[in-house]
Amino acid sequence: MRTYTRSSFFDYLKLFKSQFKFSRYHANTAFYRYKNIKKKIFEEFKFDLTDKKILDIGCGQRYQYTYLFSKNNNVVGIDLDVILVKHDVRTCISIISKNGINRFLKTLFRALFLDRTYYKELERVAKTKKPREIKVFQMNAEEIKFHDNTFDFVLSILSFEHFKNVDKCVAEIKRVLKKGGKFYISIDLFSKMRGGHEINPSRPWNHLLDKNFKSDVFLNKLRLDDYKKIFLSHFQNVKFICSENPIARQLLTTEIKQELSDYTEMELVMNPLIVIGEK
Numbered sequence: 001m002r003t004y005t006r007s008s009f010f011d012y013l014k015l016f017k018s019q020f021k022f023s024r025y026h027a028n029t030a031f032y033r034y035k036n037i038k039k040k041i042f043e044e045f046k047f048d049l050t051d052k053k054i055l056d057i058g059c060g061q062r063y064q065y066t067y068l069f070s071k072n073n074n075v076v077g078i079d080l081d082v083i084l085v086k087h088d089v090r091t092c093i094s095i096i097s098k099n100g101i102n103r104f105l106k107t108l109f110r111a112l113f114l115d116r117t118y119y120k121e122l123e124r125v126a127k128t129k130k131p132r133e134i135k136v137f138q139m140n141a142e143e144i145k146f147h148d149n150t151f152d153f154v155l156s157i158l159s160f161e162h163f164k165n166v167d168k169c170v171a172e173i174k175r176v177l178k179k180g181g182k183f184y185i186s187i188d189l190f191s192k193m194r195g196g197h198e199i200n201p202s203r204p205w206n207h208l209l210d211k212n213f214k215s216d217v218f219l220n221k222l223r224l225d226d227y228k229k230i231f232l233s234h235f236q237n238v239k240f241i242c243s244e245n246p247i248a249r250q251l252l253t254t255e256i257k258q259e260l261s262d263y264t265e266m267e268l269v270m271n272p273l274i275v276i277g278e279k
């Protein structure tokens with residue numbers, strides 16, 4: 001059996017090839033998620049995400065949710081990385097110095113070869129042009145530089161697993177939310193089948209089975225109950241939504257279950273954990 005080594009150049013090449021092939025699919029998935037977030041928040045709180053002040057935490061290099069919510073709202077995205085919003089020399093230099101040369105090359109490659117198809121498809125499905133001005137700031141989720149009671153809604157998609165101090169981030173979300181403000185957070189738990197963020201895993205749950213596993217990116221490894229405790233210590237009205245990934249369920253053999261018996265079955269076969277709530 002292959003022992004894990006950090007992702008190679010060829011793993012990245014494979015990733016880009018698949019991203020190229022699936023650019024349209026990824027854009028559609030983002031739009032589907034965006035619609036689902038709006039639907040869920042409306043069903044749960046009768047809260048319409050229109051004309052609201054919104055914060056997108058960990059918006060990412062594609063800032064797709066910042067873009068999509070901007071259609072009908074005033075949205076700000078923040079990310080620990082410098083985001084390539086403006087394609088100018090100054091932004092590139094700032095990305096190299098803050099994010100490092102490897103991440104810069106990844107971002108540049110994606111911007112040059114993948115983003116055109118991706119955004120074109122996003123514009124098509126969302127029936128809205130990519131805004132000329134997108135408000136994205138380089139900022140740590142643990143120290144959000146906005147005043148108390150600023151936002152009606154905070155969202156964070158697949159970023160929490162990368163935060164070092166989740167308790168601090170949740171406290172910050174509570175601080176910047178207005179009274180009655182809502183939040184929607186989705187988290188890829190480390191225990192999930194692909195929770196190691198490995199580009200090309202040699203087997204399902206390789207990151208848990210391989211004792212020498214090292215991730216390319218920081219992952220906090222918090223468990224389901226850790227997240228529950230943290231959110232419940234800050235918010236009274238909070239709901240945790242866990243659903244099963246049928247593919248993971250199929251691949252979870254008796255041997256793997258035995259080897260990973262520290263984890264509950266749900267932790268192993270989960271889709272991203274969804275946490276929604278209000279201040």
Ligand SMILES: C[S@@+](CC[C@H](N)C(=O)[O-])C[C@H]1O[C@@H](n2cnc3c(N)ncnc32)[C@H](O)[C@@H]1O
Pocket residue numbers: 057058059060061062063078079080081139140141142156157158159162163164
């Ligand atoms: C997997 S990406 C998700 C991006 C986007 N939300 C999406 O769904 O495509 C995670 C993002 O979280 C950001 N991030 C990690 N730690 C952070 C922190 N402490 N504060 C803000 N952003 C952070 C990373 O830079 C990265 O862009």
